[in-house]
Amino acid sequence: MQYGPNVNDIHPNEKINSICYIKNVITRPNIFVGDYTYYDDVNGAENFENHVTHHYEFLGDKLIIGKFCAIAKGIEFIMNGANHRMCSVTTYPFNIMGHGWEKCTPSLEDLPFKGDTVVGNDVWIGQNVTIMPGVHIGDGAIIAANSVVTKDIPAYHIAGGNPCKIIRKRFDDRLIDYLLELKWWDWSVEKITENLEALCSGDLIKIKNI
Template identity: 75%
Template sequence: MHATGPNPNDIHPNPQIKQVRFIKNTLTRSNIIAGDFSYYDDPDESVSFESRVTHHYEFIGDKLMIGKFCAIARGTEFIMNGANHRMGSVTTYPFNIMGGGWELATPELADLPYKGDTVIGNDVWIGQNATIMPGVTIGDGAIIAANATVTKDVPAYHIAGGNPARILRQRFDDELIALLLELKWWDWSPEKITAHLEALCSSDLEQIRALAGRS
């Protein structure tokens, strides 16, 4: 059998596990971008990934960008910049959206806090019920613990957890992290990934060195 992994253009990579869906193939919004093989896991098939990306309005211009091979657990929420209220005025109350003449108090976009795009790297695992706040960047290979609220950037190959989330530890030593970031295995062809699954599923520095041509 010639194994090359699942079809990245399918919705369900494994037809027997319907709760796992590749994100890229379910998107309808142009302001959400996801790479191959990144998935969302939710047992309720009626829940779309896009419903987990809230306060996301095209006129604001922010994007959610997710790399390849990310694993995103059920209950994760990405809060985008449209959730922000004016903070420099006496009240933060959004009178303008209530109507009845209060729309005269509509703020300029420049008056609202804006944190930019939310960027999730490659091979990121986000645990159940995590919340990702606007403008956060989560580096390649990072892990976000269940129930975490991420308000600040998380470096590559670090683990973050808590509310607000803080860095708990590095996953690997500096040398292995540097090699993995150089290797960028997520950009390999499915055939090459398949051929090197043993090394990718280990933490053996010598195997990683060999893959990077450093042995």
Template identity: 80%
Template sequence: MQKIGPDPSAVYPNENIKQICYIKNVITRPNIIVGEYTYYDDADGAENFESHVTHHYEFLGDRLIIGKFCAIAKGVEFIMNGANHRMNSVTTYPFNIMGHGWEKATPSLDDLPFKGDTVIGNDVWIGQNVTVMPGIHIGDGAIVAANSVVTKDIPAYHIAGGNPSRIIKKRFDDEFIDHLLTLKWWDWPAEKIFSKLEILCSADLELIKALE
């Protein structure tokens, strides 16, 4: 039988490289949703990706949604809405979680800043030691430079970096970005991706413009 790529249901797509893990196949939390072929690269335990999603509490209802074919480097941290403190009062100190009577000052959910779901598109490359703040949206094909703190949304096929991150440049012109967003190659069946792999990995953009 001809090989057309790794098994998307495998924990380790390459059995010889255990530092790369397909995240979808190790997720246990219902509020983390990850597409096929998206991987986390970490020699210290790639299968422990969920430990890099912090302050994530089911009662808040926020989700981390990551698309297909994303490349996520070691040290990433997705900070979710549970990290937020009340900001409309004199003090931001969370007295209630310390107990011993202080729970009388428990804030309502309406008192806490809530930024909604964190959404990462398809074919996104997130560099080493990147921190993504609550409610951020990163578009398809974007690149986030190493050591960045993402505090604002990043449009599709843009490169961002810094602390706080800022847009550095577009990867392609608007017309070509529109073509790629229409193409949605990440939704192709495995057989088609395999047959067009050399074109997808080519620097000859004219070849890609001809794809349908």
């Protein structure tokens, strides 16, 4: 019996080169991605890191993405290095232009810092979504295409727009709580394979009978 694709392959399906398991192409030490999470981009899914911008090790912020996430093309994770000083008259970064202007280099304390950007497990992110620094997206959330995510999105909620806002819950609170306790993404690949019908069924009672 087969138990799914090889989690260590770059392309899980050799017939679909646009899909890439992100974990297997990451080179930066401050990006962490869980098993089976993929990026889909016909223009080079292996270049996922190009979509994580202004990410500098000396700032210390991390991009953390859970397991079994589906990320569509055009994603943009903007990290804390993009921030400008906001407590002064101007936000213009004179210091990076040099030629004497570096005398006004801000300290790290002067720059906004939102912390790590965290995407939970089993999150679906549509095309051309921009995620701002420090945002946390909960397990099972869905982010609509062309959204700009500026605030946290709770688990198992659908959100969209610019700025991104909650549209509705995917399930009632009892089922959401149950799924958050179940944490199916932490099951063995054998158990996941054996229970695919329940995981993929529109009959939500099935998942409670496992």
